[in-house]
Amino acid sequence: MYNSNGIWVSTAAEDSKDLEKIERPATPPHLRLVATESEQDLSQYVSIPIELLPMEVPLPYSVYVRIGAKLVKFRSLGDTLTHERASGLVKGRVDSVFISRAEWDSMLKAMEGYLAEAEKSSQMTIQQHGENVRSLLVAYQRDMEIKKNMEKVLYERFKTLAERLAQLVIDHPGVANTLIRRYQDHGLYSINHTINVAIYSISIAQKRAVPKSSLRLLSLAALTHNIGNIFIPKEILTKASELTVREKLVLDSHVQHGAKLLTRLGAPQEVILTAQQHHDRMDGKTRPSGGTGPIHQFARIVAIADVFDAMTSPRPHQPIPLTPLKALERMRGMEGKFDPTILNAVGSNGSDDKK
Ligand SMILES: [Fe+2]
Structure with missing residues (x-):
């Protein structure tokens, strides 16, 4: 009615x-x-x-x-x-x-x-400030999806917002946690996912005693880790059933597309490597980046935050998401995929596994 x-x-x-x-x-x-x-x-x-x-x-x-x-x-x-x-x-x-x-x-x-x-x-209030940062991050990501590009001027604004988000997580983690949102709809999921991943990544990095100056860069790296997805056909990104081998290859190519775009924009090496390596397995069994060298620490952190957020969010194939504890348990069972030292730090004092 x-x-x-x-x-x-x-x-x-x-x-x-x-x-x-x-x-x-x-x-x-x-x-x-x-x-x-x-x-x-x-x-x-x-x-x-x-x-x-x-x-x-x-x-x-x-x-x-x-x-x-x-x-x-x-x-x-x-x-x-x-x-x-x-x-x-x-x-x-x-x-x-x-x-x-x-x-x-x-x-x-x-x-x-x-x-x-x-x-x-x-x-x-700090809360309103956080909501503003979040609103702009959502708007700019949608703009990138629409225009299939990130222009230099937008990159610079995005960088400033990434720094503001990092500062918020450092100074007011409780407020930052309220900015984590969960949506099943694909468009909303993917845009909010990067914000969630950035908040989780900064929290994880703090536990690993990553210097504050690096947290700003990590925030940008996390917010742009999937930027290459703007070049992937929507049918593949939103496909609910299992992907074919060819489709999987196309999807995997978002890491290369992202690295290329970020290189063109003059992003720092850590940010480019995060986009390129965040799906690389630690044991090297699969490395969509195509690289053979060590996986950058930021990419290792973002890889964990990425899967954690995906598992704890409602998705078409998982309408009832895993609880944070269950997700961590499952991730710990994926031997060789993640950096075990970083994974063990997640939830070690309970702040990450209650979201
Ligand atoms: Fe990705």
Whole structure:
């Protein structure tokens, strides 16, 4: 049924997973169609996760939702989206919304300016600061996915945010832990995964007494470890069934694509090596990097954080994720895959295995 906000709200039957039997609603009359199907050029729109929408402030763009094959204007530029209405969208099983490409570009600029202004306010709490850093990291990663590239200027902004995230984990680990989010939807999963991996990696490195100056670099390395995925076809990234040998090779190539892109951007060697080596096994049985030399310490740390976050997150093939303790137990059973000294440090004082 539609609620008072015009949002399709799930029913008890939907919650019972009997989705196929649900009759989908026709477009509600008060949602204005922006164009007929033939007039709409969907390539001029980008989808963004609902969680990226700024709440309780004037929207920097118009927001559309997809109903059938058409995009329908949900909110206009300058309208305010309340938390209640946004959660209505989520309850209505809408996981992403659409905005025009032109408005997206001006939004990124506006968002940075808005958040910079907000940061100057003495009222801002550490939690809000963390949420801001996280929002920008999500926005920039989505921008990379859309444009299939990371430009130098974006890389520099990303680097600054990585440093701010590292500082947050060092100074306020409790707040940083609240920035860890879990999503089953592929798009949201992959974007949030890198943020989770960065937070875990910095926590692990602190236990290994990695110097603070290196933690900033590790944060950037973790945030960009999967950057090569922007070059991998979506069908392979999202395939729920087992990959063919060829598909697996294509997927593995994200490590090379990432290393190449980061080299072009002038990233430090540690960051490039992390992108290249994070799937290399310690025993050398499989090394997608193609290398034969030692695996960099950052890549060893990120490899552990990467698998830990994947195992403890809901995924299409694992709707009920493993508990942190179970995940660590399973990882310890994967002999030869990880650096055992680093793995043993994880959860040694309990702070990593309670998330
Ligand atoms: Fe990866």
